[in-house]
Amino acid sequence: MDMLKAMRVIAEISYHGSFAQAARAMNLSAPSITRIVAELEADLGVRLFNRSTRSLALTPEGENFLRRSEVVLQEIEALRDVTKEQHTNPSGKLVVTSAVTFGNEMLAPILPEFLRRYPQVSIDLRLGNRPVDLIEEHVDVALRVGSGPLPDSSLTAIRVCGFRMIFVATPSHIERYGFPGVLDDLVGRPIVKLAIGSWGHVQRLTAPEGEIDYSIPNQYVVDSYRAQIWGVLNSDSCALMHDYVAKQELEAGRLVRLLPDCQTVEQDIYALYAHRTLMSARIRVFIDFLKEVMA
Known part of the structure; x- marks a missing residue:
């Protein structure tokens, strides 16, 4: 038995004073209302209404059931309102x-x-x-x-953003080695490589000539993004670095981007x-x- 539905039926009958009007209010048939009340009374083992052809009244047991039911129904309604409020107003x-x-x-x-x-x-x-x-x-x-x-x-x-790895260096690196024109110009330059486990030793790059696999030298290898950025900032090195890690340093002028046409595939x-x-x-x-x- 759907006890909550039965509670609502009893409340509607009491409010309207009629099985038929309660049925209309709940969009149910009159026989359905009668059946629900009969099943509830059988389940509780008590009569909830004194019924005759001309009158309808709650029994003392019915009044007690209605009183307690209203508390439950009000709590459920309050719970529904709170839940809707939380869905509408973030909290x-x-x-x-x-x-x-x-x-x-x-x-x-x-x-x-x-x-x-x-x-x-x-x-x-x-x-x-x-x-x-x-x-x-x-x-x-x-x-x-x-x-x-x-x-x-x-x-x-849900996708929220994307990132790439880009080549960066300090201004002092540029003063010493100059701007590279192509990827091969980085050969022999000091570079800080970020490698975590098996990841990072070879990166797939998009370049003017297409996609290529770039093997990063092992001169200085770190497994931390912070270690990489500090390694570059405190030396004349360059690096292939995540753009969101380099962003603040690039905006402040502490790093300069190299080879803007050469970067990793967006992730x-x-x-x-x-x-x-x-x-x-x-x-x-x-x-x-x-x-x-x-x-």
Whole structure:
């Protein structure tokens, strides 16, 4: 038996004073209303209404049932209103995960602005390079480089931005070695290579002559984005560096871009979240914010 539906039926009958009018109010047939009441009375083992051809009144048991039912129905209505309000006005805790470097370089600087726009939202930012189970670990949004095959069919991926790796160097490097005209001009120059495990030793580049595989020299190898940028800034070296890592230093003039026609193929950053429908307002505005700010 659908107890909530039965509660609403009793409340409507009491309000209208008629089975027929309650049926019309609930868009049900009169026999359906009669059946629901009969099933409820049988389930409870009490009579809820004293009925005759000319009168209809709640029994004492019916009055008690109605009184308690109204409390339950009001709580359900309040819950519905609160849930709708949360969907419309962003609020609540937002758990976000990201790889360490992307989180430090891209997310951390922009999150204060998001919190200023949506002061009723709080953020729990978790940085790490291990795979995360969004559902098991109660994560709202995960930022990933390339969506790949989604680990769970209940997940949805939305592209928020893209990045490339570009060649950069310090102004002192340019003074000493000059601007390279082609990729081969970098041969023999000091370079800081970023390599994490098997990744980073060879990069696929787009160049005027097409796509090529570029093997980066092993003169100075690091496995940290921060180590790479400090290695370049504190020497006369150059590097193939993520554009979002180099962005601030380029704008400040501490780095200069080299070979602008030679860079890696663009890779996409995706926001992953669970469930395909009824996206909460805090997740929706967060993803919209990322697309706006990182565009």
